[in-house]
Amino acid sequence: MARIELAGLAHSYKANPSEPSDYALRPMEMTWNDGGAYALLGPSGCGKTTLLNIISGLVRPSQGKVLFDGKDITNLPTESRNIAQVFQFPVIYDTMTVGENLAFPLKNRGWKTADINKRVAHIAEILELTPDLKNRASGLTADAKQKISLGRGLVRPDVAAVLFDEPLTVIDPHLKWLLRRKLKEIHHELKLSLIYVTHDQIEALTFADKVVVMTDGEVVQIGTAQELFEAPAHTFVGYFIGNPGMNLLPCGYSADGVRIAGVSEFLPPRRGLRMGEGSLKLGIRPEFVECVAQGTADSLPARVISARNMGTHWLVDCQLGEYRVACKQRTLHSVAAGDAVGVRLPDERILYYVNERRVA
């Protein structure tokens, strides 16, 4: 168990990084508390796997330090760190039984057979692998194999953190849910720090207490599911999380208020906004946009592009000025493509972004 700190950590696969874009991981400061469940969320190539491999010691960072409980372990090799990692594809030792697979890390560390057997039995019990202990690992299903990979990490009692690199990629959808629940149980039972890399927002939001959102090698926000949903700190978080993502409308700010390009009405001014500050964007979740009858008070005139019933809700695409606005709502008066409607953007739900970062 350990608190993990990243101090001025950065990594570049190039020898002499000069531009920010040369970095796979841009300089960052971060602290992960002992026993927390964290998810690293971001699109492919955003640097999340690099970050994970730096923590596990498979990649040595070009700058900065990794600290476990305040101890600098940046230059320690993987096997000397108390880290377990579960990879995207299950890694099992084909020639061994399930039990031997689980015992392998302990055997390598010179444990006594009796102690190994006790520990393996305990972990197999937690992972529900007991009936398979004597069977060959190579004949099992992908989810059982992934449990073995996890088990080889859990079997070491000194493990500070278990790192997951998109571990559910090869698991059938209906088993994903079961395995994820198992992970939560284990987290609860063993109080381990878990760091979970994924590009699937549902996985990240259901698994983690805190989600770390990354893009282009940069951490753009750390927060709970609710924080990421209601108050994205960066436009990337806005559109990456949520289905569909946040509506982001470029707009202009003047003494009269905020105006979306192509719309004549003004939205009320907002404290914290200043004029001429760079590119201003208005962000609002589709869930908070209301599609109402034309001419309703406080609504902006818009035109319906499409309206689809998604079963639990309606999804309406509207043309508002020069931009498209998605609107997600439970009920809808009958509309068809081409209809003139009103779109209400409740002021308390509107967020403003300057140069992609939230300002108000």
Next chain:
Amino acid sequence: MKTYNNKAWWFVLPVILSVAFSAIVPLMTVVNYSVQDILGPDQSVFVGMEWFREVMRDEDLHGALARQLWFSLAVLSIEIPLGIGVALTMPAQGWRASLSLVLVALPLLIPWNVVGTIWQIFGRGDIGLMGKLINDAGISYNYTGDSWDAWLTVLLMDVWHWTPLVVLLCYAGLRAIPDAYYQAAKIDGASRFAVFRFIQLPKMRNVLMIAVLLRFMDSFMIYTEPFVLTGGGPGNATTFLSQYLTQKAVGQFDLGPAAAFSLIYFLIILLFSFVLYNWMQRVGTGDKT
């Protein structure tokens, strides 16, 4: 009443025809020779199993067979571990990987009779680099006179010529192992040997099976190189089965016994390959037979 649709035979027909012409018809010709005594172009007598009986009792054949078995055993027990070892030390990527692949593959590109000629000169005590050096070092070495030297030279030549094949196969097998395995092994604290024993060796199983079978079959049928190098001598020291067969069929024109022996030869290779294959299929999977 069930009706059968026999259309499928038409789809199998091309395969049957091509296999018939490439294998079955030639093989049947051999079978035909093996049970007849050919006295002249239009004169032959059916002799049944006579040639088989004769060949089986032939002392020269027993000698050649024993030499052949020892030779193949030696080839496998040297080339397979050596091939694995070389493949393990080769760089995984970059220009060094390409360079080492080309260097390793070079002996495979040389025609077999040229290989024989190269070693014939290389091993000569008077002008050959290897032969001269060994003799200068005070060790008497003469592959044309000493049967032990001749046998070792043929073996060394085969190792030089064919280990690269094993290396290439193993190298391909090693490159196919995903990085995650090595990373997981690091995290599990596995030693270098454990990585080899539990990851690399099991993952090379299939290529090793191909390597063992190919090297067994090829070494068991070796002909050109010893023929060029030693001509089977001194005495019969390096006369292997193929050469014995050629002497019978072409040299003495004993078509009947040669045909009978060809069939036995074929069956021996088939049998050994079958046994090796089945053994390798099971080894390391824990299935008890």
